[in-house]
Each structure stands twice: as C-alpha cells, then as structure tokens.
Amino acid sequence: MSSLAGGFRAIVVDQLADAAGASAPPATPAQRGSLRTIDASFFAPAPEAPATATPATGVTIEVEYSGINYKDGLAVTGRPGVVRRLPLIAGIDVVGTVRASADARWSAGDTVLLNGAGIGESAHGGLAEFAVVAPGSLVRLPDAISSRRAAALGTAGFTAMLSVMALEKQGIGPRSGEILVTGAAGGVGSVAIMLLARAGYSVTAASGRAESEGDYLRELGANTVIDRAELAEPGRPLQSTRWAGAVDSVGGPLLATVLAQISYGGSVTACGLAAGAQLPTTVLPFILRGVNLLGVNSVDAPLSLREAAWMRLAAETRFELLDALSTEIGLAAVPDAADAILAGTVRGRTIVNVHA
Ligand SMILES: NC(=O)c1ccc[n+]([C@@H]2O[C@H](COP(=O)([O-])OP(=O)(O)OC[C@H]3O[C@@H](n4cnc5c(N)ncnc54)[C@H](OP(=O)(O)O)[C@@H]3O)[C@@H](O)[C@H]2O)c1
Incomplete structure (x- = not known):
C-alpha cells in the first residue's frame, strides 16, 4: 500500500549517467523519465531551488489519473525545453482527491483537477500516486465528469475547448462556414473535432493518417478528411479561400x-508546434483579408477561464466518443507512451491510471 510518507510510485525525470557514472554522451538526451519509488522528502525544496509547493504549503492530492500529452512526451524522453528543474515528477495533468490542504479553499475529500500551471515543467507533476500542488489554478471536478474522463480530456481537451471559445469570441459560429482542424488524430485535434461537430459546425480534419484514421475522424464528427500533405507544401501567401476558421496544433x-486559405475576417487558433516552431508566412492574410491568428495558452490560463472551459467540457463532451478515443495505461508504460506520442503514432488520448 503506497503512502506519501512510506513511499509511492512516480515517473521521475532525472539526469542520465552511463555505466561508468559519467554524464550521458552529448548525442543522446541527457535526461529521461523512469518509474521510481520515492517519498514525501522528494517534495522538500532544495536550498537553491525556486519556491515550490510542499506538503506544508500546498494541496496534497492522492492522484487517480494523469495523462500523456505531447509535452509529457517531450519531458519524459528528455527533450530540451520542458523540464526546468531536476529531478522532477513529470505530468502536466492531475486528477484526484485532496488529502490535505494548507489552503482554506480546499479540504480533504474534494475531487480536483489541474492542467498545466507549471506542473511537470517547473513544479512536480501528476504522473505519480501523490502530488503536491499550488492551490491557485486547481479546479473542482464538475459533477458530470468522472475522474477518468477528466483525465481523458486532460490538457488536450482543455486546450481544444479554449480554442473553440477563442473562435467564438471572434464571432465564428456554426453558420460561418467550414472549420479546419489540423493534427486531427492527435489529442487536441480529436477533442476539437468532437466539440465542434457537436456544436453544429461543419468540420474538415487534416491528418497525416487520413487513410488509416479516416473512419475514426468521421466517427468523431468530421464531414471531410484530407491528407495533411495537401497543406504541407509552401505555397502562395494568399490562396483560394477554403475555411472560415481553423484549430491548429501543428x-x-x-x-x-x-492562413493563406482563410476567408475574409476568419480566425485561426494556434496552440502547438508538432510540425515545428517556425511560421513561414507574410502579413498578406492579415492585411488583405483581415485574418486573425489567435494564440492559445492553457498553461497560464486564469482560474476563471479554467472553470468556464471545464463547465463547458462537462456539458458539451460526447462522453461515449471520449471513451472510444481514449486508451488507458499504467505508470510503467509511460516511457513507451512518451516515445509513441512524439513519433506521431498515438490516436486520441492516453489516460494514465497511476494505480494500475
Ligand atoms: N498551447 C497550449 O497550451 C497547448 C496545450 C496542449 C497542446 N499543445 C501543443 O499542441 C500540439 C498537439 O498536442 P497533443 O497533445 O494533441 O499532441 P498529439 O496527441 O501528439 O497530437 C499531435 C498531432 O499532430 C500531428 N503531427 C505530428 N507530427 C506532425 C508533423 N511533423 N507535421 C504535421 N502534423 C504532425 C499528428 O496528427 P495527424 O497524424 O492526424 O496528422 C499528431 O497526432 C503539441 O505541439 C503540444 O505541445 C499546446
């Protein structure tokens, strides 16, 4: 039986050393996540470390589920740019039950979720049987959502909803015209298609796996599925207009x-960089067609926006489809799942049952 004091399992990202004890050679990642058994002393702040949540200052959560997002893939495989301190418990999502709280807003027994807000990057995260987190961005689990389904949505689902809300804020609605979703078979893409289709939008899904995942994408609600290769070649900065809006995660x-294919006054949300961080475009779509490029950042979203997005997820998710697009694994399978999400072979969402 695991306990915070007696020992619990966690995916810990740490410096790699070779057999002789030297640091890993430069060609290989210098750090990697692995399954370890740790205890509460892990949460004690190192003297030189930035202030972080500890059992005495934060909210202690007995974790039920976490998940694998693209960013977790980067962290666990040791890619640079995500993990900002070592050793670190990975996992940008947590769903579980409060066991103790230094903050009056939370009590033992509350079921809560947290996406981003620095966990799994600069603060210990959710891929563990226990988590200790800062209280400021915690959200009470809506009644309509089970812990498992909240993890199935996770950061990807939360970000998909933020993207839909950002389009709506620009006046886009189901009657505006066709909406394109890129990275369609991935986590953000799959949930975005499900949400948009349920709201009555006509959705085109762009996928690198249009053939193998076409039926899956149509089941989620896509009217049309196109091969992403159709969009991948550099082209003219203004092209024939095809889309009223788009949710992009690549x-x-x-x-x-x-951007070159968006209709006059249309909007595109950008949340991800699965195809790269560069954006080789011109100002022409913006100045000649009034196109809006809307940045979406789930990590630093204020609490009011988190609560609003999760209330909408509770009301607007088609849970039978969510169950169908989710795969459950245990903590021991996390390193392999991290490799798979970076290889682009994961369909939909991966839930991590931390007790399996
Ligand atoms: N800003 C934020 O707050 C935020 C929040 C969540 C996620 N993100 C970012 O959004 C992106 C997607 O996250 P996710 O969790 O949905 O990841 P995911 O499940 O791995 O989905 C990414 C999808 O992108 C497509 N893709 C992969 N490599 C590609 C390439 N080289 N060129 C074009 N498309 C490619 C694949 O879809 P197909 O096979 O269907 O083409 C893949 O399934 C990541 O970059 C992630 O870091 C950002």
Missing part, C-alpha cells in the same frame, strides 16, 4: 498554408 509551413 504550426510550421502547414499553419502558413492554412
């Missing part, structure tokens, strides 16, 4: 093509 040349 960036790179593909996003540039999407």
